[in-house]
Amino acid sequence: MSADKKDTASMEKLVSLCKRRGFIYQSSEIYGGIGGFWDYGPLGAELKRNLREAWWRTMTRDREDVVGLDATIIMHPKIWEASGHTATFADLMRECTLTNKRVRADHVDPQSGTIIQFSGAQSPTGWKIARTIQVLIKNGEHIESFRKRVRQLIAQNAGDAAGKPEEIELLDETKLDTVEISVDFHPESGAALGPARPFNLMLKTYVGPTATEADVAYLRPETAQAIFAQFKNVLDSSRVKVPFGICQIGKAFRNEVTPKNFTFRSREFEQMELEFFIKPDEAIEIIHGAVAPWSESADLSEPQPNWGWEMWHRYWVDQRTKFYASIGLGTDVLDYYWQTNDDLAHYARACVDILFKFPFGTEELEGIAARGDFDLSQHQKHSGRPQEFFDDELKAAAAKLSDDQKEALIQKRLAAEASKTKGEPLPEPAVRAWFERLFKGNYVPHVIEPSAGLDRLALAVLSLAYNEVEKTDDKGKTETLTIMRFHPSIAPIKVGVFPLVKNKPEIVAKARSVYNALKKHLNCFYDETASIGRRYARQDEAGTPFGVTIDFDTLGEKGPELLDTVTVRERDSAAQHRVPIADLLPWLLARI
Numbered sequence: 061m062s063a064d065k066k067d068t069a070s071m072e073k074l075v076s077l078c079k080r081r082g083f084i085y086q087s088s089e090i091y092g093g094i095g096g097f098w099d100y101g102p103l104g105a106e107l108k109r110n111l112r113e114a115w116w117r118t119m120t121r122d123r124e125d126v127v128g129l130d131a132t133i134i135m136h137p138k139i140w141e142a143s144g145h146t147a148t149f150a151d152l153m154r155e156c157t158l159t160n161k162r163v164r165a166d167h168v169d170p171q172s173g174t175i176i177q178f179s180g181a182q183s184p185t186g187w188k189i190a191r192t193i194q195v196l197i198k199n200g201e202h203i204e205s206f207r208k209r210v211r212q213l214i215a216q217n218a219g220d221a222a223g224k225p226e227e228i229e230l231l232d233e234t235k236l237d238t239v240e241i242s243v244d245f246h247p248e249s250g251a252a253l254g255p256a257r258p259f260n261l262m263l264k265t266y267v268g269p270t271a272t273e274a275d276v277a278y279l280r281p282e283t284a285q286a287i288f289a290q291f292k293n294v295l296d297s298s299r300v301k302v303p304f305g306i307c308q309i310g311k312a313f314r315n316e317v318t319p320k321n322f323t324f325r326s327r328e329f330e331q332m333e334l335e336f337f338i339k340p341d342e343a344i345e346i347i348h349g350a351v352a353p354w355s356e357s358a359d360l361s362e363p364q365p366n367w368g369w370e371m372w373h374r375y376w377v378d379q380r381t382k383f384y385a386s387i388g389l390g391t392d393v394l395d396y397y398w399q400t401n402d403d404l405a406h407y408a409r410a411c412v413d414i415l416f417k418f419p420f421g422t423e424e425l426e427g428i429a430a431r432g433d434f435d436l437s438q439h440q441k442h443s444g445r446p447q448e449f450f451d452d453e454l455k456a457a458a459a460k461l462s463d464d465q466k467e468a469l470i471q472k473r474l475a476a477e478a479s480k481t482k483g484e485p486l487p488e489p490a491v492r493a494w495f496e497r498l499f500k501g502n503y504v505p506h507v508i509e510p511s512a513g514l515d516r517l518a519l520a521v522l523s524l525a526y527n528e529v530e531k532t533d534d535k536g537k538t539e540t541l542t543i544m545r546f547h548p549s550i551a552p553i554k555v556g557v558f559p560l561v562k563n564k565p566e567i568v569a570k571a572r573s574v575y576n577a578l579k580k581h582l583n584c585f586y587d588e589t590a591s592i593g594r595r596y597a598r599q600d601e602a603g604t605p606f607g608v609t610i611d612f613d614t615l616g617e618k619g620p621e622l623l624d625t626v627t628v629r630e631r632d633s634a635a636q637h638r639v640p641i642a643d644l645l646p647w648l649l650a651r652i
């Protein structure tokens with residue numbers, strides 16, 4: 061079996077387990093589903109909640125320099141004009157001339173002309189038609205009449221497996237296999253694709269009574285802009301000082317052209333974003349004489365006052381990597397893509413994508429960008445409201461500079477502007493005006509933005525946890541069991557509580573009392589049906605890291621030394637421990 065096939069198979073198994081065990085269901089499934097939307101079932105909801113809480117805790121409660129925000133999904137449409145989303149938040153796509161279905165233009169390999177990513181139903185007939193037309197082109201035959209006929213057949217629904225167009229049958233199968241599948245044909249229908257056109261990904265709605273263009277609003281395509289839009293309010297209402305961050309978790313919506321790979325690319329998803337506001341490097345230079353230089357051996361453990369954007373950016377890449385390690389995603393399953401100058405937006409100084417090795421390929425989990433002061437400056441310009449921070453430390457330091465020192469800083473910046481390879485250089489009067497504000501202690505903060513997707517993280521965690529083991533019973537019968545090896549801190553259920561038998565009232569009563577005591581602190585599941593082995597297996601599939609069994613020994617039937625002790629089974633090693641009920645909660649908490 062090829063690697064690809066194996067990976068597809070493991071993805072299929074994961075999707076089926078997610079449905080069977082209640083992690084993830086297709087949205088609106090009873091009506092045939094709706095593309096790009098997914099619901100989380102009982103186990104999935106717990107898993108997602110644990111991931112969300114882990115992120116929130118590391119961002120806010122574990123630190124002193126980040127505060128939270130919970131903003132609305134629909135905001136003033138001018139926000140999206142200022143951020144550039146209205147004009148440019150678009151994918152290039154190509155439309156099927158027959159069905160109007162779209163594929164992303166960048167999902168087509170320009171070299172081979174093959175569609176490299178396609179999530180729709182790849183109808184064998186559609187591919188066959190596309191290949192057939194290719195053969196005809198190769199053979200120099202006139203294809204228009206053939207194409208017309210094929211379109212008619214498809215339109216009449218005769219192009220499916222039940223009634224293949226006879227032309228296809230006339231072609232030599234071996235010839236077909238030598239032909240690359242062309243981009244110019246939609247894989248579902250086999251019809252030609254139109255030229256690449258931009259397609260805005262924002263979902264439109266109306267707010268107001270007229271429901272006309274005047275009332276158009278958008279479902280936010282990212283959570284970040286709300287943070288920028290509320291920057292001033294947070295600054296004025298909390299005791300924060302630059303450097304500090306504002307974080308938010310919430311829904312985002314994108315009308316993705318081709319939602320695919322299960323929840324990986326959805327149309328409704330949740331983001332976890334931080335905007336970490338820092339001083340411009342020039343301010344650091346004025347206050348501290350120099351900006352701390354970045355090197356591979358730089359100590360990133362504790363932020364330092366003389367850090368410029370580069371150290372802060374590296375620091376956040378390091379912090380986010382540590383976060384992933386804390387929930388079981390080590391560097392062996394992650395990768396990093398440092399965007400090149402060509403990839404970067406004109407205002408961005410650096411951006412690294414943290415990638416995860418999904419079964420369908422190594423893909424983006426999170427992006428960490430150094431965005432300069434672009435976003436706040438845009439909102440300052442479009443709203444007419446100042447988005448500056450007043451830095452008294454900077455003002456005091458600048459007051460000590462001589463005119464020559466100030467001019468040297470200005471000249472350095474002018475030289476940097478002149479050597480810009482992207483975007484328009486800031487004209488000299490604007491640079492001088494900016495420094496004038498800076499020397500008085502005022503600046504629009506720069507920002508480092510770690511932006512992660514909660515659904516992609518849940519998918520990463522699910523695909524990493526998925527394991528199959530072969531188990532042979534006493535009678536020599538072998539079966540394949542699934543074990544979801546979640547890190548205990550994010551597992552949906554932490555403890556399964558099992559009375560060994562259900563027909564002994566003392567055991568059942570003890571088990572219920574253990575369950576009632578634990579469930580105040582941990583998400584527990586009580587199960588008394590089927591054999592103990594079956595019950596363990598059920599919890600292995602749910603990813604429950606610990607199973608607690610109350611048995612005859614718990615009642616002291618084998619001797620007083622085991623009275624009020626239980627067996628704790630570990631999911632991953634199947635190791636069993638005898639633990640007194642009195643110590644059970646601290647024993648479990650220490651391991652979760």
Ligand SMILES: Nc1ncnc2c1ncn2[C@@H]1O[C@H](COP(=O)(O)OP(=O)(O)OP(=O)(O)O)[C@@H](O)[C@H]1O
Nearest residue numbers: 316324325326329331424425426427511512513516
């Ligand atoms: N359609 C989506 N479905 C699920 N998660 C998404 C989707 N789009 C973005 N995300 C998540 O939000 C994060 C930040 O969004 P960002 O705009 O940087 O993504 P992006 O670079 O557009 O992603 P991609 O290149 O995969 O489309 C991504 O790293 C990802 O985890």
